[in-house]
Amino acid sequence: MLKQRFTIKTSAISIFYLLIWLSGGFFIGYLVRGKSQKVIGLHNVMPDQILLSGISDYLTMSVTDFSRMINHIKKRLPITTDVGARDTALLTFDDGVKNNFEVVFPILEKAAVGAYFFVPLSVAVSQRVTYIDRIFMWADFAPAGVHQVPREIGLSGASEILLDTTDSRFEAAQKLAKAAKKNEASRRAIEGWIDAVEPDLRARCGDSYHRLRFTAMSTEDLARLKNRGHFVGAHSVNHAQLSLLSDDALQRDFEQCASAIDNSYNTRIYCYPFGGPNDVSSMAASCCQATGFEAAFLNVSVVPGHLREHGAYALPRISIPPHAPSWVIDAKLTGFDSLLRSIFGSQ
Numbered sequence: 461m462l463k464q465r466f467t468i469k470t471s472a473i474s475i476f477y478l479l480i481w482l483s484g485g486f487f488i489g490y491l492v493r494g495k496s497q498k499v500i501g502l503h504n505v506m507p508d509q510i511l512l513s514g515i516s517d518y519l520t521m522s523v524t525d526f527s528r529m530i531n532h533i534k535k536r537l538p539i540t541t542d543v544g545a546r547d548t549a550l551l552t553f554d555d556g557v558k559n560n561f562e563v564v565f566p567i568l569e570k571a572a573v574g575a576y577f578f579v580p581l582s583v584a585v586s587q588r589v590t591y592i593d594r595i596f597m598w599a600d601f602a603p604a605g606v607h608q609v610p611r612e613i614g615l616s617g618a619s620e621i622l623l624d625t626t627d628s629r630f631e632a633a634q635k636l637a638k639a640a641k642k643n644e645a646s647r648r649a650i651e652g653w654i655d656a657v658e659p660d661l662r663a664r665c666g667d668s669y670h671r672l673r674f675t676a677m678s679t680e681d682l683a684r685l686k687n688r689g690h691f692v693g694a695h696s697v698n699h700a701q702l703s704l705l706s707d708d709a710l711q712r713d714f715e716q717c718a719s720a721i722d723n724s725y726n727t728r729i730y731c732y733p734f735g736g737p738n739d740v741s742s743m744a745a746s747c748c749q750a751t752g753f754e755a756a757f758l759n760v761s762v763v764p765g766h767l768r769e770h771g772a773y774a775l776p777r778i779s780i781p782p783h784a785p786s787w788v789i790d791a792k793l794t795g796f797d798s799l800l801r802s803i804f805g806s807q
């Protein structure tokens with residue numbers, strides 16, 4: 461009941477935070493807040509002039525917003541790469557997409573701060589972005605109209621997909637992602653189907669956009685990040701939803717990632733793919749610990765009940781919306797936003 465009553469629109473929450481901000485409430489928050497580290501989960505940062513408003517950029521920050529956010533955080537808290545250091549902020553970037561090297565890296569160099577880059581092993585080795593990014597590329601840039609979906613993809617209840625509005629494109633991406641997560645044969649079929657039209661999709665989104673958003677960091681890019689003091693960490697082999705894997709497959713996935721430490725990776729910190737309450741099982745956290753990782757990040761600001769006993773293997777992360785104004789960033793950094801979420805049961 462309370463939960464339903466609290467489903468206020470984001471804009472209303474933002475205004476609420478603005479009022480607290482104007483009243484100086486967050487400064488009190490910074491003084492009295494818990495001293496726990498604030499880990500920030502980010503994905504893509506794109507140059508303002510090629511940032512698009514489509515579904516591929518729903519987790520993307522512009523260079524302007526990202527630089528402003530970094531400056532704001534630096535004013536409030538030291539940014540560190542020391543996991544668990546109290547009273548600090550730590551930056552993480554998921555999925556190993558090229559913009560992390562070409563766009564994020566120079567900004568971090570300028571700001572003299574380090575970060576973690578979590579890259580699925582298959583992305584680090586094959587240098588192809590995850591199936592999730594490839595599905596977004598198709599759903600965002602395939603021409604409008606009805607598309608026949610090959611039977612081997614195993615889309616439940618439909619053999620065709622209609623792409624017209626942004627909503628229908630987002631829905632299409634979710635449907636394909638669901639099929640891909642369910643079994644590996646579907647995932648491979650989807651990837652093959654998208655590969656065949658990739659040149660057309662690239663032409664439709666433009667070469668620069670395609671390179672920064674839909675190609676992966678190279679081995680050289682990753683080596684350069686590591687040489688400059690950043691950390692490249694594991695993010696599963698193929699970006700599977702770990703809670704859907706059998707115990708054997710889960711074990712193998714973690715073992716493969718662990719064996720790439722000191723080669724593809726230079727840290728024993730892990731980051732769960734997707735990272736939501738339904739994506740990470742208690743078994744996944746146990747496997748993570750048993751295979752020699754030191755800690756692992758979720759993608760939610762409140763640790764779900766079934767993972768609380770896993771301590772360092774279920775560390776929360778906060779996400780800052782792409783256009784977050786200063787008062788929303790403050791609400792996140794003081795822990796005020798997480799506190800409200802834990803009281804009202806929202807993620």
Ligand SMILES: [Zn+2]
Pocket residue numbers: 554555695699732733734
């Ligand atoms: Zn990811």
